Amino acid sequence: xxxxxxxxxxxxxxxxxxxxxxxxxxxxxxxxxxxxxxxxxxxxxxxxxxxxxxxxxxxxxxxxxxxxxxxxxxxxxxxxxxxxxxxxxxxxxxxxxxxxxxxxxxxxxxxxxxxxxxxxxxxxxxxxxxxxxxxxxxxxxxxxxxxxxxxxxxxxxxxxxxxxxxxxxxxxxxxx
Amino acid sequence: xxxxxxxxxxxxxxxxxxxxxxxxxxxxxxxxxxxxxxxxxxxxxxxxxxxxxxxxxxxxxxxxxxxxxxxxxxxxxxxxxxxxxxxxxxxxxxxxxxxxxxxxxxxxxxxxxxxxxxxxxxxxxxxxxxxxxxxxxxxxxxxxxxxxxxxxxxxxxxxxxxxxxxxxxxxxxxxxxxxxxxxxxxxxxxxxxxxxxxxxxxxxxxxxxxxxxxxxxxxxxxxxxxxxxxxxxxxxxxxxxxxxxxxxxxxxxxxxxxxxxxxxx
Numbered sequence: 001x002x003x004x005x006x007x008x009x010x011x012x013x014x015x016x017x018x019x020x021x022x023x024x025x026x027x028x029x030x031x032x033x034x035x036x037x038x039x040x041x042x043x044x045x046x047x048x049x050x051x052x053x054x055x056x057x058x059x060x061x062x063x064x065x066x067x068x069x070x071x072x073x074x075x076x077x078x079x080x081x082x083x084x085x086x087x088x089x090x091x092x093x094x095x096x097x098x099x100x101x102x103x104x105x106x107x108x109x110x111x112x113x114x115x116x117x118x119x120x121x122x123x124x125x126x127x128x129x130x131x132x133x134x135x136x137x138x139x140x141x142x143x144x145x146x147x148x149x150x151x152x153x154x155x156x157x158x159x160x161x162x163x164x165x166x167x168x169x170x171x172x173x174x175x176x
Numbered sequence: 177x178x179x180x181x182x183x184x185x186x187x188x189x190x191x192x193x194x195x196x197x198x199x200x201x202x203x204x205x206x207x208x209x210x211x212x213x214x215x216x217x218x219x220x221x222x223x224x225x226x227x228x229x230x231x232x233x234x235x236x237x238x239x240x241x242x243x244x245x246x247x248x249x250x251x252x253x254x255x256x257x258x259x260x261x262x263x264x265x266x267x268x269x270x271x272x273x274x275x276x277x278x279x280x281x282x283x284x285x286x287x288x289x290x291x292x293x294x295x296x297x298x299x300x301x302x303x304x305x306x307x308x309x310x311x312x313x314x315x316x317x318x319x320x321x322x323x324x325x326x327x328x329x330x331x332x333x334x335x336x337x338x339x340x341x342x343x344x345x346x347x348x349x350x351x352x353x354x355x356x357x358x359x360x361x362x363x364x365x366x367x368x369x370x371x372x373x374x375x376x377x378x379x380x381x382x383x384x385x386x387x388x389x390x391x392x393x394x395x396x397x398x399x400x401x402x403x404x405x406x407x408x409x410x411x412x413x414x415x416x417x418x419x420x421x422x423x424x425x426x427x428x429x430x431x432x433x434x435x436x437x438x439x440x441x
Contacts (some may be wrong), residue, residue: 007251018243022235047250052312054321054359059249061318088227093213103214106221111229117229133226139193158187161219168222 010050013042020064021101028070030119034077039129042069043078046080060137062146067127074123105172106165117167125160134158179205182212190219214387296332298404299395302415305362306406309378310417313358313369320356320371330357334368341385343412345435352379352428362415372428379418379428386413392427396422402422405429410436 021042028034046065053061116124124146131137131145139153146153184203188194189202191228206213315317322333329346337359352372358439360369367384386408394407403425405416414432418425 004251007247010247015243018235020233022239023233026233031237032314035233036236036242037427039235040243040246041237044246044250047247049312049315049318051361052309052318056317079237103217103221106218106225109225111231112228114225115231118226129226133223139191140186145210147423154193155184156187158184160303161222165218165222 004068006050007039007047013058014046014050014062017062018043020059021062023134024127024130027118027134028067030125034073038070038073039066042066042099043168046158048120057141057144060141063131063135063145064147071123074130085117106168109168113168114173117164117171120167121160121163124156125163128153128156129164140151165174179209180214182206183215186212186216186219190216190223209399211220216411239396242266245329266419270346302363302406303397303399303404304414306380306382306404307381307402309360309362309369310402313360313380314378319358321358323356325355327354330354330370333357334359338366338368342369342370343410343436344370345432347372347428347435350427350431352431363430373420374420374424374428377418377420379416379420379425381432382413382415384413386411396420396425396426396435407433409433 018039022035022039025038025042026032029035029038042062042065046062046079049065118129121129128142137145139150139157142153142157143150148156160161182202185194185198185202185376189199202261203287204438219415223254229267250360281293284407322330324330324333325346326380327344327350331341333341334357344354348354352374355369355373355378356371358369361365362384365384367382370383372379372381380439388408389411390408392408396403396405398404401420402417402419405425407414416425416429420428
């Protein structure tokens, strides 16, 4: 592919998803500067691999690259001990632990409380909630981006929602 | 449906991602079970709180500028050092012209007398393309567009996507199972890429029509730790690329050649 049409085509088809890319990177790295670096790196990788893209869902294709770039970056830069390797099966037993907040409390949760609770979830749960609730992706798209089966998307999302509710319950319990 | 099952499916129900049968089962259960109905209400309230809070981060303008600049750098053609006019003015231009003419004459003679010289450069360039495609397919998580071990699924997948129908064979019983395929781009045209597996390694087999219809014996070369094997047969060009050992790749190609040769049909 000659460079100029490739560049134009790339800008028209990939860059409209830049906000989605940055949003995912921002939630996964939890830091503005890192999110910018990762997004830029992911854009360059997408540009290099652009000839390899053969149709299909462009946003999912691009976010797959962003996600992989994020995790590569995190594995190289995350200080040991923070948000360590997460095992869904082991940790899932905690789900039945904390109490869910009351319905009214949930409905009244403010943005900052929600943001903090979401930010503190383990990577896999934060990732699936961001893709579903913020980006509004279908299970099929999430499965493509996260390289997991549809069944895993569904069970991960169910656990992620339970965990987030518990975290909110704990946060609001502290406040009152 | 029991409460356990509803707990598992209520998230999918909320997202409208269940099939019809499950949806009906969940709805029937929700009508009779207050606990599960409450669970659904809670999930809905959580979703509404998340949506209401506009938690999306937008890409800052500075980032957009940075990306444009890095794309400029990435898409700029390799810059040549500009010729200095003074060099041409100062030198005796005719001596250069004569030297150039001799060079052209030699090149043309060599080109015509030794057709063998032409092939390597073309194959070297193609080898670099094949190598790049192989590595990219593994790195970009984009190895396969059609994932199937069934040649009768993979072959029809290419219909309408290519202007030719590539031969698709499976060698699972010989330790080289077909695992899928995708479209790729080589030599300025769309080609079929078939993906085979050898234990934990992948083999990319690139196929496209050969107008000359000639038969060329396999030639092996290696590039940065990968083995590439090319040949022509039955009106197709083939390039196989992989990090499997050279003998393994040669074995794979031998099997494929045998399967495709008219005598075996």
